[in-house]
Amino acid sequence: MSAGVHMCGFGHSVPDRAIPSAEIEARLGLDPGWIERRSGIVGRHYASDHESLTDMALPAAQQALSDAGIDTGEIGLLLLATSTPDHLLPPSAPLLAHRLGLSHPGAVDITGACGGFLYALSFAEGFVRAQQKSALVVAANILSRRINEQERASAILFADAAGAVVLKPHSSSERGMRAFELCSDGAGYDLIKIPVGGTRHPYDRPHAPEDRMMHIENGQQVFAKAVSMMANSGSAVLERADVAPEAVNHFVPHQANRRMFDKVAEKIRLPKDRVRSSVERYGNSSAATIPLTLSLIHHEQKLLRSGDHVLMSAAGAGMTGGSALWVL
Incomplete structure (x- = not known):
């Protein structure tokens, strides 16, 4: 088995x-x-x-x-x-x-x-x-x-x-998820939202047109909470797996903002040359950014190797997120 x-x-x-x-x-x-x-x-x-x-x-x-x-x-x-x-x-x-x-x-x-x-x-x-x-x-x-x-x-x-x-x-027990941590912070629930469309504010009630669109309440607060969530969960995952930051071959963060994930890498003490990015060409597509980046570094850059340690980390609306360490 x-x-x-x-x-x-x-x-x-x-x-x-x-x-x-x-x-x-x-x-x-x-x-x-x-x-x-x-x-x-x-x-x-x-x-x-x-x-x-x-x-x-x-x-x-x-x-x-x-x-x-x-x-x-x-x-x-x-x-x-x-x-x-x-x-x-x-x-x-x-x-x-x-x-x-x-x-x-x-x-x-x-x-x-x-x-x-x-x-x-x-x-x-x-x-x-x-x-x-x-x-x-x-x-x-x-x-x-x-x-x-x-x-x-x-x-x-x-x-x-x-x-x-x-x-x-x-067949190898070494392949797959070494450790993961999923987390949330409902105190930041309203920081990123689309106000209209759910059961709290249905479409059939009066509303401003912009309330159907994405709204970021406080960008600085979102930045701080996301950095904290990603860095804390990333560090916890590495500690749980007993893997040193320098042993991570690829850090594939959610591509929200280059300054954000560079700050996360710094807090986890990950080498800068291990950070993988697609944000320059493709921006922030929410949940899609991590698998998009994985596919790009596999197909275009040919970077992924059997046995590599891949650390993934994300945070976003809700606030919800976490980190995972995967062995390829």
């Missing part, structure tokens, strides 16, 4: 439409280069009007399955981490599974904002160990449709993208 879990396939997808930071700076009256200096973001991609969430998630999942080299019938579970599903009801994961031609796996959405991928990954890893079946974890968001273009705090950051990983049973 297999004792480990192998992350054996990686995929990603971004829309064709590229939006340079200069375009947003001109619209908001910001100095040239302001966005890059504040966030590290040079560009991002937005979906076209006809693209849905599953349209964008599909090619990322297909690439991951192809990269893994496994038959679609082997997938026993599909988890889709997203805050922007095709519809509020039903969940989008069963539709994605159907479009992929999977053989009726378990399939459900995980609504965990920026921390959603880590939650989905931990759940899927446990499924693979317990059921001895493979799992597909996809994270995708179309945040461009939730941006208030006049609110600087959100307009400069958010983007659209998808990332995916395939997990399968492995």
Whole structure:
């Protein structure tokens, strides 16, 4: 019986439409280069009007399955981490599974904002160990449709993208999740939100148009809470696994803001050359940023090696997040 879990396939997808930071700076009256200096973001991609969430998630999942080299019938579970599903009801994961031609796996959405991928990954890893079946974890968001273009705090950051990983049973107990910590801080519940659309403020009641869009209440407070959550959980995970910071081969943080994850790496005492980033080209696509970055460093940079230690960390709306240490 297999004792480990192998992350054996990686995929990603971004829309064709590229939006340079200069375009947003001109619209908001910001100095040239302001966005890059504040966030590290040079560009991002937005979906076209006809693209849905599953349209964008599909090619990322297909690439991951192809990269893994496994038959679609082997997938026993599909988890889709997203805050922007095709519809509020039903969940989008069963539709994605159907479009992929999977053989009726378990399939459900995980609504965990920026921390959603880590939650989905931990759940899927446990499924693979317990059921001895493979799992597909996809994270995708179309945040461009939730941006208030006049609110600087959100307009400069958010983007659209998808990332995916395939997990399968492995004979080595050394493969898979060495340690993880999931956490939340409901005291920061209202710091990042879309005010209208839930049961507290339904669409059918009077509201301002901007209340349908993303709103960041206090950017400095979000920054401080996110850094604390990511750094504390990251340090706890390394301590629990008895792995020194310098033994981490790749630190793949949620790509919220370059200054944010550089600060996290500094607090965990991770070597700067281990930090992996995609924020420059692709911005912040919430839960999708970690699997997107993993896929990019696998397919484009060829950096991932068997036995590598990968530390992942995230924090976002809720506040919710955590960290995970994975051995490839």
